[in-house]
Amino acid sequence: MTLSHATRVDVRVIGDARLLAGLELGRADRHRHLSTHGAQPELTREDYTKLSEAVGLRGRGGAAFPVALKLADLPTRGIEAVVVNGSESEPVSRKDRLLLTLAPHLVLDGATGLARALGAPHVLIAVHDMEAAMSVREALMERNDGLAIEVTDTPGRFVAGEARAVLSALDGGLAIPPGRRVLPTRKGYHRRPTLLSNVETFAQLAVLARLGAKRFSSTGLISEPGTQLLTIDGAVQRPGVIETPIGVPLEAVLRFAGAEAGPVLLGGYHGRWLPHGGGVVLKRPEVSAGIILALGTDTCPLGEVHRVSQWLASQSAGQCGPCVFGLASLVDDFDRLAKGDPSGWHDAQRHLGLVPGRGACAHPDGSARFLASALEVFGEDVRLHLAGGGCGRQVRGVLPVPGGSW
Template identity: 80%
Template sequence: MKTLLATSVIGDARLLAGLDRGRLDRQTHLWTHGAQPQLTRAAYAELCEAVGLKGRGGAAFPVARKLAGLPERGIEAVVVNGSESEPVSRKDRLLLTLAPHLVLDGATGLAHALGAPHVLIAVHDAEAALSVREAILERDDRLAIEVTETPGQFVAGEARAVLSALEGGRAVPPGRKVLPTRQGYHRRPTFLSNVETFAQLAVLARLGARRFSSTGLSSEPGTQLLTVAGAVQRPGVIETPVGVPLETVLQYTGADRGPVLLGGYHGRWVPQTTGVTLQSVGIVVALGTETCPLGEVHRVAQWLASQSAGQCGPCVFGLAGLVDDFDRIVRGDASGWYDAQRHLGLVPGRGACAHPDGAARFLASALEAFDDDIRRHQAGGCGRPVLGVLEVTHG
């Protein structure tokens, strides 16, 4: 399947159970996972609170708190955010493509519990959208379930951008920062989370809190999906216990030693991998030792700037300024480093969405992780080509 990578498991398979046989149709899904229990809103809230379930879209917001933020009545929709616009990530589209019924179980089960009449699924990958539509035809959920294809731009995956697209507008974040639980789809209370979160809800509903907590951390039990890419021998989507050591994942995938990026292009670089555990990251990219780290970061900075919605100065001008700063850093001009430090202090907290903040976090961590490389470039260069290990196009 051209849009997806191989799957593997460290520990017990839950979300990826049965996928070694390919896509799970309705019958095979039931053979693999069993029937989905019908739970009340209170039961979902108690289960999520008991295991400390967090959203798996990057923000790691507690699901129980999101449920508590909804009113008792008048919930308009449950929204599955499948707009996986991070270029490296494949985990959500893999679930939609190969395990659509697990995602639908989580979404429809919660919709029934909340009394929400609509389940809306936003997805930017055509193959995943087709798989979900086929799965819907195999079910009788007695709900209005709609699949909407969204653009693949980076900011189009932001929650409020997804809601705008579902309402027929542009897939860009609006300036107002109102939680979907209060004003979501058509300004009505909405439960919105990413694909993996709903798959986790389906697993939690079946297993219960005790069995769900038999793996992972005591503070955050369960499993997680990681997209592992870059300079590794076995790239793909891996299911691991929450809190697995980064070193275990790197050894398992045969990673080339070198810097590692956690969390994608709104994430952070970790130059030292010993002692690092993986929790709420979703993406692990091994850069390896053959490519120029600063050149790779500059390419991503250019791409991040190109993904701006064009709505605010920190994004339009701030990211463009940082691209210029990193261009000079690559060329060995010391003024680029000083200007980058200054600009990185001006960008966060001032944008219409989290894009400038996330981009600044990625670039600031690069300055820390690649301090030795910066000195090499100022002394004449590191001698390595830019191989394009960091992907900047959507698969």
């Protein structure tokens, strides 16, 4: 089904719709939301913990951290806030902003229900998309949750969506990850214990609260039941957001979207390349933030990767050498490699061994993972470029790269 023009993406379902249920007519207001999903039950902290543990619910951002463990790490008292991270700054992903735009009440149900269960007085929704923010603010006018709920506009830069960067922005600072790695459950909003997760996680909690563990587990894998939202783009006939059971084969999703044959990128620009879509099932943490990019066979892979490397380097927060100098060096390495200079390949191998594990945030590690897997999967293209003739294909810009820099 193709929904609201305002979302600018196609939305489809494989199997039964849960998160996307009732959206055939576009954005669901409070009345249509309740007629589709029913009233949100009032659950205790223990209820949420037991339900999350029973179904193995994992966060639907990049880390895929178990929700039950996150709840268990919070103190029994003094929880300051529940934070909905809607700063979906990965260039390809559309799933979270789509939920905020078309199904804001489902997200708010999950966040406010959990806030009441934890005794947290604040619910904060961090959003960088203007349309999504307007939709949430409109939804709040239709509700009376008895909590202090605030929608905060955040920058759309890549690292600004990292959890600690979001908390910094909410506290009035810059939207960059601080060098210290302190869990939000210990020191989050106002440096007090905070439950922070991404948009889809809260929507999943709202569905889980209504269905219970048994009905929630009627689809998906035994080890990880339920559904997931996937954004698919690139060399496909039908790009957009797809809701599927967890564990669906990647090949099935690619066929469903009309993808061309060829390499596939899982997890976005901090993800990894696969030579093809065969033999992979889509679950966390392999699928990471739910992003699938089909490259096809008509574009130059090394040229595409070089374009993305330039953008990744431009997104550095400028806090550490591995990010500022390491990523810039890798951009130069891949440029020389694509032009057939063997020193580019050798320098890329050396720099890829120096960057990971030394940055102030996850951006250098994720970027290095993306580039290292490209060298592995595109080995034949590397050989052709180093032989001096190139691969014979133009760079068609299949991989989306936003304009602008930090």
